Amino acid sequence: MKASAFSYARATSVANALELLGAHGDRAKVLSGGQSLMPAMNLRLISPELIVDIGELAELRGIAVNGGTLRIGALTRHVDLQRSPEVAAHAPLLTEAIAHVAHPAIRNRGTIGGSLAHADPASELPACMVALSATIIVRSPKGERRIAAGDFFRGIYETALSPDELLMAVELPVGRTNSAHFFHEFARRHGDYAIAGLAAQAMVNGDAFTDLRLAFFAVGDRPVLAKAANQLVNLSISPAVLSEASAALAEELDPQEDLQASASMRRHLAKVLMRRCVATLLGRADLDAGGFA
Numbered sequence: 001m002k003a004s005a006f007s008y009a010r011a012t013s014v015a016n017a018l019e020l021l022g023a024h025g026d027r028a029k030v031l032s033g034g035q036s037l038m039p040a041m042n043l044r045l046i047s048p049e050l051i052v053d054i055g056e057l058a059e060l061r062g063i064a065v066n067g068g069t070l071r072i073g074a075l076t077r078h079v080d081l082q083r084s085p086e087v088a089a090h091a092p093l094l095t096e097a098i099a100h101v102a103h104p105a106i107r108n109r110g111t112i113g114g115s116l117a118h119a120d121p122a123s124e125l126p127a128c129m130v131a132l133s134a135t136i137i138v139r140s141p142k143g144e145r146r147i148a149a150g151d152f153f154r155g156i157y158e159t160a161l162s163p164d165e166l167l168m169a170v171e172l173p174v175g176r177t178n179s180a181h182f183f184h185e186f187a188r189r190h191g192d193y194a195i196a197g198l199a200a201q202a203m204v205n206g207d208a209f210t211d212l213r214l215a216f217f218a219v220g221d222r223p224v225l226a227k228a229a230n231q232l233v234n235l236s237i238s239p240a241v242l243s244e245a246s247a248a249l250a251e252e253l254d255p256q257e258d259l260q261a262s263a264s265m266r267r268h269l270a271k272v273l274m275r276r277c278v279a280t281l282l283g284r285a286d287l288d289a290g291g292f293a
């Protein structure tokens with residue numbers, strides 16, 4: 001199938017892009033890497049009247065560390081994240097996660113801004129943003145807003161962005177000592193969207209977590225920051241403690257059922273991910289020895 005007829009404008013500046021979005025409202029769509037927008041248009045899931053191509057806007061590109069913040073421009077491509085020494089040094093969770101986003105051809109064009117604005121609940125990057133306590137910076141003709149990642153994702157393909165807003169960049173806090181991360185997803189083939197996945201960021205002191213952010217994806221309508229993780233902080237974790245947290249996680253999740261997996265399968269996979277994450281980050285193989293779920 002082909003997309004419905006549409007007009008195309010190449011934005012010459014951020015101000016120009018905002019002017020176009022302001023004038024056309026929800027009849028316009030921003031084009032970044034086109035890896036999600038174009039398939040959706042070709043399938044006629046959406047039929048915008050105007051495409052605003054922001055691909056030439058250099059100020060939306062780039063990765064920089066300023067003081068305690070890593071700033072990543074919205075047009076930064078997946079492949080740039082994957083190869084960035086700054087990201088590897090300050091947000092290794094992202095470096096690890098990005099290898100699971102689709103395939104090289106898609107990573108060569110897809111952008112972080114596009115992935116976050118698209119808000120597929122099975123996507124890796126939204127969950128990483130939640131785990132990393134990112135701030136998402138958006139701009140409209142009325143000014144700039146800074147939105148905590150946890151408040152940005154509102155549902156399946158739904159975010160806090162309004163039609164006249166452009167996602168400009170994300171900022172991640174860096175420089176925490178004793179930080180550790182874990183990433184894993186279950187997918188039919190490497191590069192497929194996940195059936196269930198976990199992006200985790202933690203602070204470890206000796207044999208205990210002092211902070212544990214478990215952001216699950218593909219198990220709800222948006223990334224889920226598990227409240228059950230609080231049961232694993234500031235205490236020595238025994239198999240019984242982990243079992244209780246695991247049960248609380250299963251209660252907390254409300255996964256969708258689809259052709260890939262039932263809701264109970266997704267709950268089970270999430271519990272497996274939690275157990276593996278805790279065992280790996282604490283170096284406690286005994287916690288992942290099986291026998292409890």
Ligand SMILES: Cc1cc2nc3c(=O)[nH]c(=O)nc-3n(C[C@H](O)[C@H](O)[C@H](O)COP(=O)(O)OP(=O)(O)OC[C@H]3O[C@@H](n4cnc5c(N)ncnc54)[C@H](O)[C@@H]3O)c2cc1C
Pocket residue numbers: 029030031032033034035036037038039074100101102103106109110111112113114115116117118122123124125161165166167168191192193194
């Ligand atoms: C075969 C295939 C497999 C894939 N597998 C995965 C996968 O495993 N995991 C995964 O996470 N993704 C996957 N993707 C999606 C891919 O990562 C996309 O690149 C990404 O989701 C969108 O980025 P983009 O730059 O291409 O955005 P676009 O397609 O250009 O835009 C996507 C949406 O975001 C909006 N948008 C884009 N940029 C902005 C902005 N700066 N401000 C406001 N709105 C904006 C657009 O209007 C559109 O609604 C896959 C895609 C394909 C085709």
